[in-house]
Amino acid sequence: MTVEEKKNRLTDIMAAFIGYTAVHLPDDIVSKLEDLRDAEDDPAARSIYDMMFENMRLASQLGRPSCQDTGLVQFKIECGSRFPLIHQLKDILHDAVIKATAETPLRPNAVEPFDEINTGNNTGTGAPALFWDIVPDDESCSIYTYLAGGGCSLPGHAMVLMPGDGYEGVARFVMDRITSYCLNACPPLLVGVGIAGSIETAALLSKHALLRPAGSHNPNKKAAEMEKLLEDSINAVGIGPQGLGGSSSVLGVNIEYSARHTATIGVAVSFGCWTHRRGHITFDSDLGFITDTHAGFTYGL
Amino acid sequence: MTETINGRTTLTTPFTEEDIRALRTGDVIYISGDIVTGRDDVHIRAVSEGMDLPAEIRGKALMHAGPIVTGSAEDGYSLVAIGPTTSMRMEKLEYDFIKKTGVRLIIGKGGMGKRTAEACREFGAVHCVLPAGNAVFTALCTEEITDAGWLDLGMAEAFWSIRVRELGPLIVSIDSSGKNLFEEKKKEYASRKEEQLQKISKRLETIL
Numbered sequence: 001m002t003v004e005e006k007k008n009r010l011t012d013i014m015a016a017f018i019g020y021t022a023v024h025l026p027d028d029i030v031s032k033l034e035d036l037r038d039a040e041d042d043p044a045a046r047s048i049y050d051m052m053f054e055n056m057r058l059a060s061q062l063g064r065p066s067c068q069d070t071g072l073v074q075f076k077i078e079c080g081s082r083f084p085l086i087h088q089l090k091d092i093l094h095d096a097v098i099k100a101t102a103e104t105p106l107r108p109n110a111v112e113p114f115d116e117i118n119t120g121n122n123t124g125t126g127a128p129a130l131f132w133d134i135v136p137d138d139e140s141c142s143i144y145t146y147l148a149g150g151g152c153s154l155p156g157h158a159m160v161l162m163p164g165d166g167y168e169g170v171a172r173f174v175m176d177r178i179t180s181y182c183l184n185a186c187p188p189l190l191v192g193v194g195i196a197g198s199i200e201t202a203a204l205l206s207k208h209a210l211l212r213p214a215g216s217h218n219p220n221k222k223a224a225e226m227e228k229l230l231e232d233s234i235n236a237v238g239i240g241p242q243g244l245g246g247s248s249s250v251l252g253v254n255i256e257y258s259a260r261h262t263a264t265i266g267v268a269v270s271f272g273c274w275t276h277r278r279g280h281i282t283f284d285s286d287l288g289f290i291t292d293t294h295a296g297f298t299y300g301l
Numbered sequence: 302m303t304e305t306i307n308g309r310t311t312l313t314t315p316f317t318e319e320d321i322r323a324l325r326t327g328d329v330i331y332i333s334g335d336i337v338t339g340r341d342d343v344h345i346r347a348v349s350e351g352m353d354l355p356a357e358i359r360g361k362a363l364m365h366a367g368p369i370v371t372g373s374a375e376d377g378y379s380l381v382a383i384g385p386t387t388s389m390r391m392e393k394l395e396y397d398f399i400k401k402t403g404v405r406l407i408i409g410k411g412g413m414g415k416r417t418a419e420a421c422r423e424f425g426a427v428h429c430v431l432p433a434g435n436a437v438f439t440a441l442c443t444e445e446i447t448d449a450g451w452l453d454l455g456m457a458e459a460f461w462s463i464r465v466r467e468l469g470p471l472i473v474s475i476d477s478s479g480k481n482l483f484e485e486k487k488k489e490y491a492s493r494k495e496e497q498l499q500k501i502s503k504r505l506e507t508i509l
């Protein structure tokens with residue numbers, strides 16, 4: 001393949017993959033939703049879960065987006081420094097978003113600030129958002145896709161606490177959002193918490209945390225215990241599906257952190273709704289790929 | 302008109318004041334007839350800018366929603382996916398919107414606030430929650446797009462007129478007595494949150 005042919009192929013695969021993730025929820029989220037449905041005692045909440053599963057079935061059968069808000073498209077990229085299309089990747093992902101918007105179809109959500117014009121194709125200044133990480137001396141490329149819906153982006157929040165506020169302060173910061181804004185964010189939610197030295201680092205980590213599977217744990221044992229503690233506590237609040245009450249509230253709590261300043265605890269929280277449209281696909285240098293989020297995804301077979 | 306179809310309470314447009322005032326928070330209903338979509342920009346135009354809506358909605362339903370639509374005015378539109386958006390965003394303008402338009406039933410997700418509850422009480426309206434994120438399920442409760450207004454606002458913000466059949470389940474969250482299900486739930490959740498935070502602080506001592 002020439003570079004041009006490779007570029008077209010990667011654009012086509014990514015457009016198809018983005019479209020696929022809009023229609024089919026990731027495998028880990030489906031199985032977590034099954035667990036929550038099976039454990040639900042409240043009959044009204046259970047009937048909402050039944051509706052959700054019927055919707056997932058219809059979306060797959062008809063090939064339509066499971067939620068009408070297909071969000072703003074975001075990518076976290078772990079790109080090998082020797083991946084053959086590293087220089088073209090930005091353009092490729094931009095074109096893939098335009099193609100996925102037309103072909104799936106996705107709802108055009110990108111609005112240019114100040115001009116207040118919807119661009120009509122989900123791209124615009126800085127959109128799609130790309131969060132880059134270059135992996136030295138590697139020739140593969142791993143791409144996380146995320147469709148960030150408006151409803152679940154709304155409760156996102158970041159602030160810098162003082163060390164005296166401690167981890168109790170972190171817990172309160174998260175729980176305050178849960179019992180207020182999050183009722184509207186289509187629970188059960190995946191909760192992503194970022195802890196760092198300042199707001200922008202914490203905020204980015206909170207989004208990275210959402211890209212981890214539901215049910216995964218932070219490798220640091222204490223952080224993992226805090227995840228569990230928050231998960232149990234938020235579930236005990238009993239928000240239930242759609243915030244109308246039920247036995248559980250969340251799909252999980254994922255914490256990511258980086259070293260903080262000795263004088264600050266930057267904390268941020270991002271939320272993923274039950275329609276958590278996250279994808280993960282890894283390409284080798286010949287553009288062969290594997291995905292660990294959507295076993296059903298195929299391309300060109 | 303209110304009737305029971307397949308064991309479900311189903312209201313058909315135009316809703317009478319009596320139909321609506323008979324509903325109580327927590328009731329689960331379905332609706333048939335004419336609805337329109339309207340979210341942030343429709344409210345701004347109708348209330349802040351004083352513009353007339355592209356179609357009359359007295360006695361009908363408003364859904365806070367931005368659908369995915371394909372097709373065109375010439376070839377006809379088809380509705381791919383639709384579901385409610387966060388109603389609270391419209392709280393600031395909803396009182397005046399209900400007063401001005403005479404809309405009787407509002408569909409959205411999450412709750413709304415005091416002013417909307419006041420309007421529901423004064424003018425005989427209700428707010429209902431449609432479980433969100435179920436956009437294909439909900440699209441299949443629609444029959445056709447009958448009109449498209451304010452398309453210059455973009456697909457999500459436009460004013461779509463849609464005929465629906467047994468759209469639901471709709472859970473009444475604010476009734477015409479002004480009772481507000483989510484405000485009650487919020488109090489419940491907030492008090493459980495405080496209990497949990499106390500437990501957390503004890504547990505943290507052992508973890509850290």
Ligand code: SF4
Pocket residue numbers: 067068069070071149150151152184185186273274275384385386433434435
């Ligand atoms: S919060 Fe998620 S599921 Fe709910 S409407 Fe928005 S994108 Fe859809």
